[in-house]
Amino acid sequence: MIPELGHFALVLALLLALAQALLGLGGAARSHAGWMQAGRMAVAGQFLFVLLAFLALAQAFVASDFSVAYVAGNSNSQLPLFYRISAVWGGHEGSLLLWALCLAGWSLAVAIFSGSLEETFRSRVLGVLGLVSIGFLLFMLTTSNPFERLMPAAADGRDLNPLLQDVALALHPPLLYLGYVGFAVAFAFACAALLAGRLDAAWAKWTRPWTLAAWLCLTLGITLGSWWAYYELGWGGWWFWDPVENASLMPWLAGTALIHSLAVTEKRGLFLSWTLLLAVTAFSLSLLGTFLVRSGVLVSVHAFATDPARGLFILGFLTTVIGGALTLYAWRAPRMKSAAGFELTSRESFLLFNNALLVVALALILLGTLYPLFLDALELGKISVGPPYFEVVFLVPMLPLLLLVGIGMHAGWKRGQLATAGRRLLWLAAVALAAAIVLVAAIWGGIRPLATLGLALGLWVMASALLVPLDRLRARARLPAALVGMSLAHFGLGLTTFGITGVESFRIERDIALAPGESAELAGYEFRLVGLRSGVRGPNYVATEAEVAVSSAGRPVATLRPQKRVYHSGGNPMTEAGIDAGVARDLFAALGEDLGGNRWSLRLQYKPLIRGIWLGALLMALGGAIAAFDRRYRRAATVAPR
Amino acid sequence: MKRILLVSAPIVLFAVLVAFFYAGLQRDPTVIPSPLVGKPAPAFELESLGNPDWRVGSADFTGRAWLLNVWATWCSGCYQEHEVLLAIARENRVPLLGLNWRDERPKALQWLAELGNPYAAVAFDGEGRVAIDWGVYGAPETFLIGADGTVLHKHIGPLTLAAWRQDFVPRLPEAAP
Known part of the structure; x- marks a missing residue:
């Protein structure tokens, strides 16, 4: 019964999103105060019903209701409660629901905390956010219903992917989505300004804290993902240039450029149309990432279940939202002219360099990510672009950027x-x-x-x-x-x-075979395999654990306990690295294969400064948070908009 | 005018991207075409499965189109496609050469006795040497070789009648008599 109520709540949320979009945009166009007010109510209603749907799905997970297909596919009766809750967004359908919830939450926040905005402007912002909501809810209801029943019900679930059974990865998607969706607010602000046909410094002042909030969520989300990959995947890498990672890095770069160009727009009223374009771009890249991850057009290690119907829907949605915004931009941007000038050594020009370099980095990553797709579509063969490309091309804009960051901070506005x-x-x-x-x-x-x-x-x-x-x-x-x-x-x-x-x-990395009692030397440390224990029990897995004693010049430094876990629900064994973390260096050991004859392969690594x-x-995220709470944004609440 | 071009550039670029994405959706990036397709088939000669004294090889089919099917008794996909192979053999359009891969002779012979033999001849590749030359990832795999000795098509996984009609039949030299 509850899953059906959840499904029904999604339908109601869709209708309210429709009302939000129509009343918001229509009310602004006709300056109809009643419509605009009703549009704001619809925002609250939409949030409420998406929240109800989300809670209904969470209930199905907590109660292990395996008659719901999505629960049966992503949970298991032995799964600990914490991961049963995080499993809500462990698959395609549920993570879409989380997207929709984040979007509805941001929309509600805008509706509540933007009392100082001009009424028609706020109404347009909420209307545009409503349009985006419609797309997501429709996508879920037509191709990816999380409440679909399984007839007959499964006896037990297939389990959450063991890779995802981790605290960092339980929190990684919500933060990432808050970031992606947070850029929808900046996007809506940009669209509203384009619809109104004018933009001023006050606009930038309103947009900036929202953009900062989204940016810091995205920063935290990417950081958690990178940290997780380091200790969970067993390779000791922290970034792999996988298409899905690039899909999160590109909006981050665009968002970084945006918060800097917003500074110029706010302080000096410059870069108007450029800032608008960046606001549209940051959210477009977030949507693009969703498309790339879930449509199956690119090969990635982050396999979401892919389905051509879903791909086609997202592509249509992408085309409508981004195409619409860019058309609006081409039509209205020529009106937005910046009048003032600035000198070469002023802060404006440093921020201009910052933007140019960030956009170059972004374009190079986009090119590398989509290159295999381009070649394949042009029948030029199948290739994959890997770290060697990305590492080189990312360095080219980053080196001058870092050099200029240090100078730009000290340059004054307007005159150097x-x-x-x-x-x-x-x-x-x-x-x-x-x-x-x-x-x-x-x-x-x-x-x-x-x-x-x-x-x-x-x-x-x-x-x-x-x-x-x-x-x-x-x-x-x-x-x-x-x-x-x-x-x-x-x-x-x-x-x-x-x-x-x-x-x-x-x-320094070394793959080596050791028997208990043997040791290996790495970067001045001696790694001794003390012994192995099999049958170490976790809540829903059994692990083989190695004890590796690390010493330096005879003095013990740390004891690492890497594990190899086999989950009860089956699947490949998972590695859990043993890490001794330090400010100056990490010592890392991952347990490999049983080579027979009591010998095990071990991956030992010395990672200097990786914690940095x-x-x-x-x-960076903390800095963003502090800046977002600057007094002038709260003071802006009392300044009447022009 | 220049400004209009400038502000329209994003939408134009985006339209190009959408066209590529649409094209990309119609394709499966995980399909890797065999590097052999379009190239001369690697020649080989092996012992026959039934009689170690007989030699079976690619030379037996010089001048006509033929199929190479890689199979083994340990491979469940091979069991699944066996009916399809028998049907293809009954159509009698093109001879089938079986490559019995990393298998045991008695088991393989018993398999053919029980399930029926679709092959014109079966070569025994116990060590998997020939399979390496042909770039075999796993059984079953089926190659179509043209009369001029070039590989025309490669099918990975169990062959189905639909795949046979769609991917193999149109590539046969001429409609069968």
């Missing part, structure tokens, strides 16, 4: 005043470079140009991010939240760069 800051920055750059050279030579030995450059850039960005806040602190001046947020985020960027360079330049990657990303 680099002369005063210039000398200090030059010193800082020299010190960062010297420190990097010393670091490389002292710790790892030798001269490594690319590694030195990467470490120097990381140090440079970190140091220059601290310069202004430190000056202010010394002068006992006020530290606005926006400044703290920006400095923290840039510091995080530097730290991530530092970590990436460290681990990619100096990691995720710590830096967390700081």
Whole structure:
């Protein structure tokens, strides 16, 4: 009964989304206050019913109702309660429902917290969000109903993919979707501005905190995914340039460009049509990612069940939403002219470089991701584009970007005043470079140009991010939240760069066969296989656990316990790496195959500075959060819009 | 004018992308065409399954089209497609050469005795050497070789009558008499 109610709630949510779109856009077009008000009510109603549908599905999982096909396919009676709940979004249908819930939640937040917006403008924003909701709900109801019954009911479920039975991966999709869908708000703001045919600094002020919120969710989601891949997949890698990863990185790059160009639009009223285009692009890339992941046009390790009917629907939806917005853009953007000018060394031009470089990186990744599709469609053969391409092309725009980040933060608006800051920055750059050279030579030995450059850039960005806040602190001046947020985020960027360079330049990996009692040496550490225990029981798996004692110069450092798990529901054994985490380095051991004769293959890794990657990303997200709560956005609530 | 071109560029680019996506939806990126298709078939000569003294090989079919079917008794897909092979043999359009792959002679002979023998001849590839030359991933696989000795088509997995009619028959040199 409850699944049917959930299904019915989805139908009602679709009707309310329809009302939201029609009343919102129609009310704004006719300046009809009653319609606009009713449109706002529809937003709340839509959220309520999507939430009910979501709860109904969660109930089916908690109660292990295997008469629901989706539950039978993604859960199991032995699955712990926590993962039974996270299994709600463990498959295609449920993750769509989560998308819809996030979208309805963002829409409700806009309806509640945008009281200061001009009535017709807010109404248009909600109307556009309603259109997007219609697409998702219709998609679910026509091709991917999560409440479909299974006749006869299954005796037990097929289980949640064991790879997904992990805390980080339980939280990864909701954060990622909050990010993707959060860009829908910026998209709706852009469409509303295009519909109105005008845009001003106030528009940017309204859009910025929403974009920051979406961006920080996406940052956290990507970070969790990368961290999970590191300890769960058993290869010790943290980024694989898989199409699905690229699908999350592209909106992130567009979103990063957007929050920077919004700064220019807010402060100086410049880059108007460019900012609009970026707002449309960020959400378009989120939708594009959904299409690529779920339509089966690309080969990826993240296999969602694919289905041509679904692919066709998403393509139609994509064409309507993005095509509509871009047509609107081509029609209305020529009216949005920026009047003011700026000088070459002003902050505006640095942000322009930032945008150009980010968009170049984005375009190169998009090209690499879609290249196999292009070639196949043109009958030129099947190829796959891998890390060698992405690593090189991503570096090309990133190196100048990192260099400029450190300078741009210190440039003034409109007129450059680099002369005063210039000398200090030059010193800082020299010190960062010297420190990097010393670091490389002292710790790892030798001269490594690319590694030195990467470490120097990381140090440079970190140091220059601290310069202004430190000056202010010394002068006992006020530290606005926006400044703290920006400095923290840039510091995080530097730290991530530092970590990436460290681990990619100096990691050491060794695959080796060991019998209990034998040991192997890696990066000055001795890894000794103490023994193996089989039959280690978890809630729904049995594992073989190895004990690896690590010592350095005779002193014990850590004991790693990598596992190989076989889940009761069957399938391939899963590796669970044993990791000793540290600020300076991780020691990593993954258990491989039983080679017979009591020998096991082991993958041992030394990963210097790898924690910096995720710590830096967390700081970026934290910086975004602090900046989003800057006082002027709350003050904006009292400023009457033009 | 320049500005109009500029603001229209995104929608034009997007339209091109959509066209590619639509084309991409009609294809399966996981299908990897055999590198052998269009190339000369690798020549081989092996012992016959039934009699180790006889030699069976690609030379037996020089000048006419033939099918190579890779099979084994341990392969459930082969059992599944056996009926289809018998039907193809009854159509008598093109001779079937069986490649018994990594199998045991007695078991394979018993299999043919019980299920019927669709093959004009069966070569015994106990060590799987010839299968490597032909780029066999797994059994069953079926190749169509033209009269000029080039590989015309490769089917991976159990053969079905639908696949036979759709992918093989149109490639046969001429409609059978």
